[in-house]
Amino acid sequence: MSTQGPMKEQNERTASGFVRCAIAAASLLAVVSFAGTVLAQQPATSAGSNPPASAPGAAAPENLPGENQGVYSDPLAPFNESMFTFNLKLDDWVLRPVATGYSYIAPQPVRESVNRFFDNYRVIPRFTNNLFQGHLPEAGGEVARFGINTVLGLGFFDPADTWFGLKEHPNDFGLTLRYYGVAPGPYLMLPILGPSTVTDAIGTAVDIGMNPLTYITLYTDMPWWGSTALSGGIRIIDAVNYRSLHIDQFEEADRYAVDLYGAVQDFYLQSRENRVKELKQE
Amino acid sequence: MTVVKTTVDQALTVLRDKQTPIAQRQQKLRDIVSATFDFQAMSRSAMGYYWKQITPDQQQEFQKVFITFIENSYLAKINEFVSGEVKYLNAQPNGNQFSMVKTSVVMPNTGPIALDFRLLNLNGQWQIYDVLVDGISILANYRNQFNRIMSSKGYDTLIRDLKSKEASLAASMGT
Numbered sequence: 001m002s003t004q005g006p007m008k009e010q011n012e013r014t015a016s017g018f019v020r021c022a023i024a025a026a027s028l029l030a031v032v033s034f035a036g037t038v039l040a041q042q043p044a045t046s047a048g049s050n051p052p053a054s055a056p057g058a059a060a061p062e063n064l065p066g067e068n069q070g071v072y073s074d075p076l077a078p079f080n081e082s083m084f085t086f087n088l089k090l091d092d093w094v095l096r097p098v099a100t101g102y103s104y105i106a107p108q109p110v111r112e113s114v115n116r117f118f119d120n121y122r123v124i125p126r127f128t129n130n131l132f133q134g135h136l137p138e139a140g141g142e143v144a145r146f147g148i149n150t151v152l153g154l155g156f157f158d159p160a161d162t163w164f165g166l167k168e169h170p171n172d173f174g175l176t177l178r179y180y181g182v183a184p185g186p187y188l189m190l191p192i193l194g195p196s197t198v199t200d201a202i203g204t205a206v207d208i209g210m211n212p213l214t215y216i217t218l219y220t221d222m223p224w225w226g227s228t229a230l231s232g233g234i235r236i237i238d239a240v241n242y243r244s245l246h247i248d249q250f251e252e253a254d255r256y257a258v259d260l261y262g263a264v265q266d267f268y269l270q271s272r273e274n275r276v277k278e279l280k281q282e
Numbered sequence: 283m284t285v286v287k288t289t290v291d292q293a294l295t296v297l298r299d300k301q302t303p304i305a306q307r308q309q310k311l312r313d314i315v316s317a318t319f320d321f322q323a324m325s326r327s328a329m330g331y332y333w334k335q336i337t338p339d340q341q342q343e344f345q346k347v348f349i350t351f352i353e354n355s356y357l358a359k360i361n362e363f364v365s366g367e368v369k370y371l372n373a374q375p376n377g378n379q380f381s382m383v384k385t386s387v388v389m390p391n392t393g394p395i396a397l398d399f400r401l402l403n404l405n406g407q408w409q410i411y412d413v414l415v416d417g418i419s420i421l422a423n424y425r426n427q428f429n430r431i432m433s434s435k436g437y438d439t440l441i442r443d444l445k446s447k448e449a450s451l452a453a454s455m456g457t
Contacts, residue, residue, distance in 0.1 A: 064327050064380070064402065064411060071330060071429050255451065256355050258443045262427035267418055274417040 072187060072269060080189040084261050087194060091243075091250065099243035111241055113156040118238045119168065120149045125207040129171035133179045135282055138169040171279070173210075174203025178276045187265055195268035283373035285408040286383040286399050289318045290368055297364045311357055319356070320402055320409035321349040327411065328352075328424045332432045340437060347441055351448040352424075356413075358455055365390050368397075379403045 074080065103111065123146040130139035145160040145168065152159045160166040177199050178184060185198030196204065208214065213231045220226075257263035296302075296310045325348045326333050336344065371384040381401045386394045400412035400419075412421040431440045 064323065064400070072426065255358075255454065256447075257427060258424075258440075258447050259427035259430050262430040263423055266423045266426035270418045270422060271416075 072265065074265070075186050076188055080187060080265075081261060083189040083191055084264070086191060087189065088250070088260075090192065095239065095243050096247070096250075099240050100247065102240050103244040103247065106244070108245075111244055114237075114241045115245060116149075116153075116158050117155050118234075118241070119158075120146060120153075120155050121234075124210050124212070125173065126169060126171050128210060129173055129176045129207075130169055132173075132176045133171070133279060135169070135171075135279070138171070138282070141166050141169060170275075172200075172203050173206040174200035174272075175275060175279060177203055178272070179279055184269070184272065187269065195264055197269070197272070200272065283370065283381075283383050285318065285401065286373075286385070286410070287370055289314060289410070290385070293360055294364070294368070297360065308357065311360065312353065315353060315356055315360075318410055319353075320404065320411045321345075321352065323402055323404075323409075323411045324352060324421060325349060327421055328428055329432075330425045330429060332429065335432075336437055343441065344437075347444045347448070351444050351451070354448060354451050354455070358451060361455075363387060363389070366395075381408070 106114075123142055127139050127142040127146075130136075130142060144164075145166050148160040148164065148166070149155060149158055152163075161168070174197070182199050184200070188196050188198050188201055190196045190201060190204075193204065208231075211231060213234065214227055222230075253263055253267075254260055292314050293311060296307050296314065299307060302310075322345065325345045328348060329336070329344065333341065366387040366389045369386045369388070371386060373381055373383045375381045379402060381403070383399045383401065385397045385399075387397050388394045396414075396416050398414040398417070399410050400414070400421075401408045402411045403409075412419055414420070428440060431443065
């Protein structure tokens with residue numbers, strides 16, 4: 001690379017590493033301040049805004065349990081809707097065809113093993129977030145799972161679950177934020193990554209920041225774009241593999257949905273809410 | 283709990299009965315479903331806030347269209363569970379009028395799916411008004427969809443979309 005000696009090279013590498021970290025931090029700051037203004041507005045769920053339905057039948061009850069769910073204010077709707085269309089098109093034109101082709105050359109058991117490999121690889125956000133939420137047994141379980149699966153399972157199998165009954169405990173920083181009372185924030189459709197909320201998007205950014213692969217350029221001889229390419233490449237393989245295992249998921253949803261955007265939105269927001277409730281009870 | 287158990291067992295028996303022709307099986311299923319599901323309550327709840335915003339004529343029309351749609355949706359969905367094994371977990375009453383029954387369905391290729399039913403007691407008869415798949419309320423999901431359509435495109439579009447979705451569902455089921 002440069003002819004000015006190893007020290008200079010080391011400084012350049014560290015400098016570029018710091019620049020990347022600074023950019024990541026700045027964008028995180030930007031997201032947080034944007035989030036701050038937006039979070040101050042309506043939350044994603046409008047609870048209790050439905051007036052009770054007056055029943056035509058005399059004996060019918062006024063309000064059914066669970067009635068006030070499922071109505072979201074969605075202030076970012078214009079952005080979300082165009083992003084949703086973009087994601088669907090991207091899936092239709094690129095991801096699904098690639099995943100289908102991939103599923104022809106790679107047999108199902110192989111793809112399931114690859115999926116398990118990526119699951120194992122994502123142990124750090126699971127471990128740290130279980131820790132942040134004070135779920136020590138689960139955090140310990142994640143460490144044990146990683147050890148067992150890497151050594152005994154070679155990363156591709158899950159003996160921790162099948163032999164020892166150690167289950168995975170999915171967790172992420174978005175859930176940690178919600179666990180400690182941060183409002184979920186408005187619904188936000190991210191390009192490529194799919195449905196999220198402002199809080200969850202911050203969580204995703206933090207979890208990506210916890211990925212050691214992000215910092216690999218600091219320690220090796222890779223060019224400055226190396227770790228981005230590497231983690232990006234890994235993410236793409238993961239996405240294609242995952243999609244190949246769930247080929248019909250959009251068709252399934254589309255079969256029953258009158259409004260696909262609303263269906264996906266509600267599905268995502270309901271499942272996040274449920275997960276937080278579960279976590280608070282653990 | 284017994285209501286759910288009887289219904290599900292009956293439905294699965296009908297589904298797995300290879301002797302009876304499909305059309306007859308579908309009709310039997312339809313009968314079981316319309317007896318145990320409270321579609322009236324479901325349609326009111328699915329409209330949510332907008333139920334009071336529409337005229338009584340519209341309410342009637344919506345109920346008809348929605349009930350046809352949701353009945354066919356549930357019938358199609360039930361067909362997917364034909365090879366599943368249902369474990370009845372517990373019943374959680376909520377006062378005298380409401381209850382939630384939790385089951386777990388083990389499908390051959392994937393892991394267990396949590397299937398919960400919300401029931402409503404009307405005049406001594408328990409009926410199902412919501413189904414939760416892995417904790418996701420189907421009724422709430424439709425409520426969100428309908429609210430979005432009502433607020434942005436209006437009642438007529440909703441009816442039209444419901445009818446066309448129902449038609450494509452029926453076509454894909456071969457009925």
